[in-house]
Amino acid sequence: MTQTLPQELEQLEATEFDAGLVFSGAASGNMVRGYSSPCSCTPVADSTYIFHESARDVVVWFMNKLDPLYLYGPAGCGKSSLVKQLAARLNYPVFNVTAHGRMEFSDLTGHVSLQNGNMVYQYGPLALAMRYGALFIMDEVDLLPPEVAAGLNGILEGQPLCLPENGGELIHPSPMFRFACTANTNGNGDDTGLYQGTLRMNLAWQDRFMVSSVDYPAADVEKALLARLFPTLPDSITSKMVDFANEVRGLFMGTSDTSINTIEATLSTRTLIRWADLTLKFQPLAHQGIQPLSYALDRALAFRTAPSTRAMLHELVQRVFPVENVSLGE
Template identity: 45%
Template structure:
């Protein structure tokens, strides 16, 4: 049994919170499944995640939003600060429920049952994160319904083994859609999910960071990048996102977006190639536009050139 510990929310997460407001986590015992703590800017959705950790009430928790908006990292960085072990699974179209529960494997000439991430998380009280859940077959996911509601997991293939849920077991999921399919066609392989499963989820829409918050991220991840260059990069990123999300008059005009993840990559590459001809343009191509269609690559570069001005053809120093 792991030792619990109370954490002050304002101090632990660096947010404005009522004085004395706390949440229960665990003492740091060096558990290998505790995520690595990294700098992270916590947003409004933090309160919803913490409320779920306090009391799941027979629910699971779905975070949905555009690619690279920080859905998985939000959960992992909360867990890192509360020393809460995580079982993280990357879902895909060929995944079966048995991959989550466990299966027999051949080991040193004999077979033995190896528990999967769902069984381990349920037994040990870890967080189970199902990343890109909308890529998985809804018929397979239906096997989670009873477990989410707090029922024991019965593993028939292991002699009817029964695993009762640990009180600290929680189920999180992330997806680029909210389970109703992808009408944009941007996220290949996404499947419409079963309504009975979705009815068991609380849902949080996660968007991109505000410009000020992203500036803080760049200052942490690329501290030698001039502040003015960082601000211009963020302006470019937000304009690309606007066109990707269809917020312009003509709807979605781009099929690629510049996420916070890609923004950090762009900034770091610009510093790596500093001193070379057009380092910002070259870095943007490697970070994003080399995988865009030719017309969109040209449009993004024109947009960036308009925003960056002389920096586009020069170096990274303003």
């Protein structure tokens, strides 16, 4: 007989790991709590994933009973994947929700539904995470409606969750329960114009979090990542791809030394990986006189931009890759 999700979560057994062995491969003597085995809600550990400096804060957060965690940083820098990959190595179950302007509190806690002719209360992701000791991640939290954020105040302080629709049931948080948020802004609104729709969060609400900034990985980290994922791609190409990505990010953030105005899109780590992957897949086009790098860039990023930006990106490709004008050397 197939187990229900609550039954599966109830059977999880907490254990302790050496944090050094889990996260760096070298014993440290510092212990971190997790679970002895994964479940269907546990993220899959990516063996190619490379942790960058921001992981330190999240590791300390996992190791200690600290305030809820608020991670903010530019689009596509890997905020959610950072937390999930750490959770995966601890066999932590994860409930991941993306905030939006029409979200209601019951979307998190649960609601009554009709099942086989009976009215049954279905627990939401937050209620399940609290009861069974999972990690609850709310992405894009700076899009969360204020009334829903206010409803979370007690939860953020460690208080039980009350479910009026289920007879006033109280769910006391498991000692293993963790609450994390990710956002593009630090909660004070967007003064850059890059993230339309984000809200300024209530100061008292922000005060309940430990805050950590996440940026794009260092160049050497991204180069090592591309080398690991795409070993057939020449080092000279992967190195220049990362340099290109960082120049595009500078243009996006308005920190570039060039006279070009800011552009409307950025080249995140995930887009960088997509670009490298497509460059290899479109390599046969080189025999038709089509540059795989430019062709792949359109499909990875440039087609999402204005025509003027796309033209500028292609000019930048020609400048960064002067030798690889047609092919990758095949």
